[in-house]
Structures are given as C-alpha cells and as structure tokens.
Amino acid sequence: MITFPHRHLLGIKGLTEQDITLLLDRADEAVKISRQREKKTSSLRGLTQINLFFEASTRTQSSFELAGKRLGADVMNMSVGNSSVKKGETLIDTAMTLNAMHPDVLVVRHSSAGAAALLAQKVSCSVVNAGDGQHEHPTQALLDALTIRRAKGKLSRIIVAICGDVLHSRVARSNILLLNQMGARVRVVAPATLLPAGIEQMGVEVYHSMIEGLKDADVVMMLRLQRERMAGSFVPSVREYFHYYGLDSEKLKAAKDDALVMHPGPMNRGVEIASEIADGPQSVIEQQVEMGVAVRMAVMETLLLSQNQGPRL
Amino acid sequence: MTRPLVLQNLRIVDPSRSLDETGTIVVGGDGRILAAGKDAQNQGVPAGAFIKDCAGLVAVPGLVDARVFVGEPGSEHRETIESAARAAAIGGVTSFIAMPDTDPVIDDIALVEFVQKTARDKALVNVHPAAALTKGLKGEEMTEFGLLRDAGAVCFTNGRKPLHDALVLRRAMTYAREFGAVIALEARDKYLGANGVMNEGLLASWLGLPGIPRESEIIPLERDLRIAGLTRAAYHAAKISVPESADAVRVARERGVNVTCGISINNLTLNENDIGEYRTFFKLSPPLRSEDDRVAMVEALADGTIDIIVSSHDPQDVDTKRLPFGDAADGAVGLETLAAAALRLHHSGQVPLMRLIDALSTRPAATFGLDAGTLKPGAKADIAILDLDEPWILYREALVSRSKNTPFENARFTGRVVQTYVAGKLVHSV
Numbered sequence: 001m002i003t004f005p006h007r008h009l010l011g012i013k014g015l016t017e018q019d020i021t022l023l024l025d026r027a028d029e030a031v032k033i034s035r036q037r038e039k040k041t042s043s044l045r046g047l048t049q050i051n052l053f054f055e056a057s058t059r060t061q062s063s064f065e066l067a068g069k070r071l072g073a074d075v076m077n078m079s080v081g082n083s084s085v086k087k088g089e090t091l092i093d094t095a096m097t098l099n100a101m102h103p104d105v106l107v108v109r110h111s112s113a114g115a116a117a118l119l120a121q122k123v124s125c126s127v128v129n130a131g132d133g134q135h136e137h138p139t140q141a142l143l144d145a146l147t148i149r150r151a152k153g154k155l156s157r158i159i160v161a162i163c164g165d166v167l168h169s170r171v172a173r174s175n176i177l178l179l180n181q182m183g184a185r186v187r188v189v190a191p192a193t194l195l196p197a198g199i200e201q202m203g204v205e206v207y208h209s210m211i212e213g214l215k216d217a218d219v220v221m222m223l224r225l226q227r228e229r230m231a232g233s234f235v236p237s238v239r240e241y242f243h244y245y246g247l248d249s250e251k252l253k254a255a256k257d258d259a260l261v262m263h264p265g266p267m268n269r270g271v272e273i274a275s276e277i278a279d280g281p282q283s284v285i286e287q288q289v290e291m292g293v294a295v296r297m298a299v300m301e302t303l304l305l306s307q308n309q310g311p312r313l
Numbered sequence: 314m315t316r317p318l319v320l321q322n323l324r325i326v327d328p329s330r331s332l333d334e335t336g337t338i339v340v341g342g343d344g345r346i347l348a349a350g351k352d353a354q355n356q357g358v359p360a361g362a363f364i365k366d367c368a369g370l371v372a373v374p375g376l377v378d379a380r381v382f383v384g385e386p387g388s389e390h391r392e393t394i395e396s397a398a399r400a401a402a403i404g405g406v407t408s409f410i411a412m413p414d415t416d417p418v419i420d421d422i423a424l425v426e427f428v429q430k431t432a433r434d435k436a437l438v439n440v441h442p443a444a445a446l447t448k449g450l451k452g453e454e455m456t457e458f459g460l461l462r463d464a465g466a467v468c469f470t471n472g473r474k475p476l477h478d479a480l481v482l483r484r485a486m487t488y489a490r491e492f493g494a495v496i497a498l499e500a501r502d503k504y505l506g507a508n509g510v511m512n513e514g515l516l517a518s519w520l521g522l523p524g525i526p527r528e529s530e531i532i533p534l535e536r537d538l539r540i541a542g543l544t545r546a547a548y549h550a551a552k553i554s555v556p557e558s559a560d561a562v563r564v565a566r567e568r569g570v571n572v573t574c575g576i577s578i579n580n581l582t583l584n585e586n587d588i589g590e591y592r593t594f595f596k597l598s599p600p601l602r603s604e605d606d607r608v609a610m611v612e613a614l615a616d617g618t619i620d621i622i623v624s625s626h627d628p629q630d631v632d633t634k635r636l637p638f639g640d641a642a643d644g645a646v647g648l649e650t651l652a653a654a655a656l657r658l659h660h661s662g663q664v665p666l667m668r669l670i671d672a673l674s675t676r677p678a679a680t681f682g683l684d685a686g687t688l689k690p691g692a693k694a695d696i697a698i699l700d701l702d703e704p705w706i707l708y709r710e711a712l713v714s715r716s717k718n719t720p721f722e723n724a725r726f727t728g729r730v731v732q733t734y735v736a737g738k739l740v741h742s743v
C-alpha cells in the first residue's frame with residue numbers, strides 16, 4: 001500500500017519532496033491509463049466523489065470528473081453559482097448536507113482563501129482543494145511539475161520564470177512552493193502592482209523586465225491577467241500590458257532555445273500571450289491539460305487508498 | 314448603606330498617588346474609601362466592619378476599559394449590558410465605556426438614557442455610554458454634543474467606523490471643543506487597505522489574503538492630529554497598532570496638540586503569526602501586526618507615549634466568525650482576560666506594574682473624566698484584588714460573556730483577578 005501521511009490535499013504547503021515525488025510517480029502511471037483504449041479502472045469502485053464548485057470552472061471541474069470516473073468512482077457535480085451562495089454559512093451548511101450522504105472525497109473550489117481548510121474541519125471524508133481564493137491550487141502545481149518533469153527529466157536546478165498576475169494567482173503560490181521544495185530556481189516577472197507584498201522573501205528572484213527575467217529560463221510559465229478580478233487599475237491598459245509583459249517571439253528568444261511555454265488556462269490571447277506562441281512548438285499547454293487528469297487521478301487514488309488516513313468519523 | 318469593609322495586609326498599587334506599599338484599605342458604609350495605604354493600618358476599624366486578611370494579594374484601583382462593544386440594543390444574542398458587566402467584574406473591570414455601534418445607534422439622548430437606565434438596573438459594574446460622533450455613524454452630520462454630554466455621554470466616537478470626511482471632522486472637533494468633549498476615533502483609510510483582512514506582508518501573501526498596510530492607519534491618524542491641532546479639540550486615537558502611529562502622537566504632543574491614544578491588549582500580546590491557518594478569532598481591527606511592531610508598541614506603552622490599554626471587547630458569534638477568514642467579522646472578546654493578558658507584560662519585565670495599572674485604570678479615568686482610577690480617600694471604592702502569580706488556563710467554555718470569540722483560548726496566564734469590588738460591594742470572587 002501507499003504511504004502518504006495526509007488525509008486531505010489542501011495545499012502544496014506541508015508536502016515534502018517525497019510526498020510530491022510519490023504523487024508525480026503515480027501520475028506517470030495514470031498517464032498510461034488515459035492513453036489506453038480501455039480507460040476505466042476499478043481502484044475506486046464503490047467510492048463516491050463529489051465536486052463542489054462555488055466558482056465557475058470548466059476545465060478543472062471536468063478534469064476532476066474524468067479522473068474520478070477513470071478510477072471507477074461515482075462522481076457527482078455540484079455547481080453552485082457564485083452569486084447567492086458565497087456566504088460561509090451556506091458553505092458549511094452545504095458541506096454538512098453533502099457529508100451526510102457519505103462521500104469519500106470532496107473536491108472543492110471556492111472564492112475565499114482558506115475555504116477548503118474550513119470545510120476539511122467539518123466533514124469526515126478527504127478534501128481536495130481545487131482552488132481557494134488567492135491561496136492555493138495544488139493540483140495545478142502538481143500537473144505543471146509533471147509536465148516539466150516529463151519534458152526535462154528533472155525539476156531540480158532548472159530555471160522557471162512565472163510571469164504576470166502573481167498577486168491574484170493561487171497557481172503562482174502553489175507553484176512557487178512546489179518548485180522550491182523540489183530544488184528549482186524560481187523567478188517571478190511582473191509589474192510591481194501585480195506582485196504581493198514580501199514577494200522577495202517567498203523564495204523567488206523578482207524581475208520587472210521580461211527580457212531579463214526570461215534570460216536562460218528552462219520554463220516560461222504565463223499567468224492569466226485576471227481582468228474580472230481587477231477592482232482597481234493595476235495596469236494602465238491591455239495594450240500597454242501586452243507590450244511590456246505579453247509573451248511574444250521577441251521576448252521568448254531570451255529564454256533557452258528549448259524552453260517550455262506553459263499556461264494554466266484559460267488564455268487571453270493577445271493579452272498575456274501571443275497566439276503564435278500559444279500554438280507554437282515550444283508550447284506544452286495541451287500537455288498540461290492531459291497531465292491534469294493524470295495528476296488528479298494520482299491524488300485521489302493516493303488519498304483514498306493510503307493506509308495512513310486519520311480515523312474515519 | 315452597606316457594611317463597612319477592611320482589607321488588610323495587601324500590597325496597594327495606586328498610580329494616582331504613585332503609591333506602592335503594603336497596607337490596609339478601609340471602606341466606609343457609603344461605599345467610599347476612608348483610607349488606603351500604610352497609614353491606614355493603625356487607625357482602627359469602623360464599627361461592624363467586615364474584616365478580610367489579604368496577605369499576598371495586590372489591590373489596584375478597578376480597571377477602566379474605554380472601548381467595549383456591547384450588543385444591546387440590537388444584538389442581545391451576542392452580549393447584553395448585563396452580561397458584559399458580569400464579564401467585566403470577572404476581569405476586574407469596574408467601569409467601562411460602551412461604544413455606540415448598536416442597533417439603533419446611540420446618537421440620541423433617549424438612547425443614552427436607555428443605556429444608563431439598563432446599566433443602573435442590571436449591571437454589576439459602572440457602564441458609561443459613548444455617543445455617536447455623527448448621526449447613524451454615517452460620517453455626515455454631527456450629533457447633539459451638548460445635549461448628549463449632559464445626558465451622560467462620556468465621549469464621542471464613530472465606533473468601528475472611521476471618519477473619512479476631513480471637513481465633517483473639522484466641524485465636529487471645533488464644535489466639541491466648546492463642550493470639552495473628547496473625540497475618540499479609529500484611524501483607517503477609506504481606500505488604502507480597504508479590502509484588506511490582515512496585516513500586509515509575507516504572511517498575508519502566502520495565505521492569499523489581501524493585506525492592510527500600516528500606512529492605512531498612519532495617514533488618517535496624521536490627518537486627524539493635524540485637524541486636532543487646528544481646532545484645539547481633545548482627540549483620542551482609540552486603537553493604534555504600529556510604532557509610526559505612536560511616533561506621530563509623540564510629535565503632535567510636542568507641537569501642543571491635545572492628544573491621547575490607546576491600544577488594544579491584543580496588539581500588545583499577540584501578533585499576526587497567531588492567525589495560523591485562517592483562525593478567525595484573530596481577525597481584528599486594527600489587524601494583529603508583526604512581532605517587531607508588537608515589541609515596539611510595548612515600549613511605547615512603557616514610556617507613556619501610549620496612554621491607555623483597552624480590551625476592545627467585541628462579542629461575535631458563530632454566524633459572524635465561523636466563515637472563511639475574509640468574510641468573518643473583526644473583533645474578539647476581552648473583558649475577562651484584560652488583566653491577565655496585561656500581566657504578561659509585567660511578568661516579562663517590559664512594563665512596570667505601576668505603569669500597567671496606570672494605563673488600565675488611572676489614565677483612562679482621567680482621559681474621559683470618570684470618577685474612578687484611584688484609591689485615594691474619598692474615592693468610590695472600585696477595587697480589583699489581584700493574585701499576581703497564580704497560574705491558570707483560560708477555557709472558552711468558562712467565559713461568562715455570551716460570545717466566546719476569545720483569542721486566548723487555552724492560553725496559560727500567570728496572575729488573575731481574585732476579587733472585584735464596585736463601590737465597596739463584592740461583585741466577583743474566585
């Protein structure tokens with residue numbers, strides 16, 4: 001059996017190098033399953049997975065759904081619109097209601113940081129964080145790591161440049177944690193208005209120029225400029241943003257010739273990334289989606305089959 | 314008339330007279346102090362007096378808490394005047410000022426009288442109403458300072474809501490000066506850090522929570538101090554949290570501005586790390602700052618730049634606290650733990666006991682003109698008796714406050730309030 005000393009996956013924080021390696025190794029196996037003609041296994045047969053999405057999501061939700069189904073679990077989707085049910089009472093009430101139906105794993109996305117952790121305290125099954133506010137998105141970081149490891153053969157001592165809206169990005173936080181844990185060199189490249197306070201102490205090198213930040217990079221990870229979240233004026237205009245921070249062939253030349261171009265999606269073509277790059281030979285954006293299913297299979301299988309779960313209540 | 318009282322063999326710490334000596338306290342049948350000190354030891358005792366030996370204990374003037382949020386009227390399920398007063402008695406707090414953030418807002422003489430009447434009928438300790446500075450706390454029109462003051466409001470404040478409009482503030486201060494009314498405000502910028510939920514910094518960034526920069530307090534505070542200087546009004550910065558604010562107060566004082574300032578006990582004894590993984594009982598306003606800030610604020614308290622300590626008692630229930638961190642309400646209960654938490658600063662050697670009691674009793678009484686904060690003969694016998702060295706653990710269930718949102722759950726304390734007297738009457742005893 002697997003030894004994985006966690007009952008939930010709430011974030012990358014708290015995972016050791018061994019934990020991460022175990023999940024990635026297992027995900028490598030899961031990739032094979034997804035590439036077979038017969039994609040259904042029975043390892044989670046009889047178990048119930050509930051996807052509880054308080055925030056609209058297409059790709060993450062379908063990725064989790066497919067992962068559960070390929071493992072043989074019964075999957076139920078609860079898409080709770082993000083308007084009226086944003087309040088915490090409903091979060092806990094909904095969770096308690098679902099809990100009474102005896103699910104084995106709850107996959108949660110919520111717009112508030114810490115929501116997944118709050119839920120985990122309240123339910124008696126495993127909880128997988130599928131994104132909580134601006135805090136963490138652990139399965140995204142794992143799938144990014146898997147994509148990089150399969151292309152580069154390793155994670156240690158590679159240079160990864162994370163570019164764009166780091167301030168509002170849970171993907172960036174999880175990636176910074178994971179890549180540091182695995183011994184990679186992490187840079188962030190963004191205008192100062194899109195970087196959180198204390199970023200220098202988060203284990204990254206900070207750049208404000210794409211050309212400098214991308215120099216000799218093995219991986220260029222673009223982030224979505226989340227226009228819908230911009231309450232104030234973080235950048236003056238899309239035009240100016242693309243000019244200085246959008247990834248085009250000119251800027252990509254600064255990175256290594258075989259540098260990977262990644263994006264967690266959904267992309268804003270012409271805002272943070274030029275179409276020619278997104279569809280170009282260095283882009284691994286589609287592989288990321290494939291790895292997403294594999295990583296989520298690995299995570300749920302590991303959590304549910306691990307012997308080291310806490311006592312079931 | 315009650316039975317006269319004699320407390321013998323206790324250490325008496327009375328900052329109003331800079332007195333720290335072992336002696337006796339004699340309380341007359343009218344609930345006023347006849348004598349308190351070494352010289353009271355051989356004066357004999359009044360006929361029929363109740364005599365108590367208090368060897369090993371310390372008597373201090375009953376604590377005066379200048380910032381307490383009560384749920385009555387409007388949110389009695391969180392706290393009533395009666396339950397807050399019971400919590401106060403346990404914490405050695407014999408007088409507190411109730412904030413006007415109620416429903417309805419205390420902005421009218423009828424409501425001031427309601428608070429006073431309820432307190433008179435039901436409260437174990439003295440409760441003084443603060444009145445709203447602006448109608449409905451909306452920050453637009455000033456209230457009737459003169460009438461409210463005469464009805465018994467001891468100060469004017471916008472409660473939890475900062476006052477954003479400098480013109481309204483100037484007019485309010487100009488008008489209040491004529492009535493000798495103290496204006497107590499919290500400083501928080503309208504825009505800067507407005508969506509923040511904890512101290513801005515590395516920790517907030519990791520937690521993915523929007524931060525509140527220190528400047529969101531410093532900038533409006535400096536503005537308020539300028540307007541206080543301009544209008545020569547009495548201004549009280551209710552809860553400061555960063556050393557730059559203490560510096561601003563110090564500089565303003567040197568310029569001759571009539572300013573006092575307070576700090577929440579939470580900002581003196583806790584820091585942002587206590588938030589851990591989204592523990593909402595530590596979501597406070599002002600937010601818990603860094604450990605460096607905390608230490609600097611303790612120094613500013615010790616040297617007297619910060620005048621007073623408040624509990625900032627703010628009862629919140631499950632409905633408002635058991636939420637994701639960003640959505641949870643600010644605030645923590647504090648009346649019952651005020652003295653014990655403050656004694657940590659005494660035991661750590663950072664603040665002398667005399668200064669600590671001054672900040673908890675004598676100075677707040679003087680700032681808001683209350684008949685309290687002293688043990689001198691003739692004063693009302695509001696007394697807290699402390700055992701400085703008793704170790705104990707705070708269990709949430711043991712709190713008498715209707716709300717249990719304490720940041721000191723399971724905290725280990727050294728020293729507690731063993732007896733509380735209000736006007737010579739025993740209101741709490743362990």
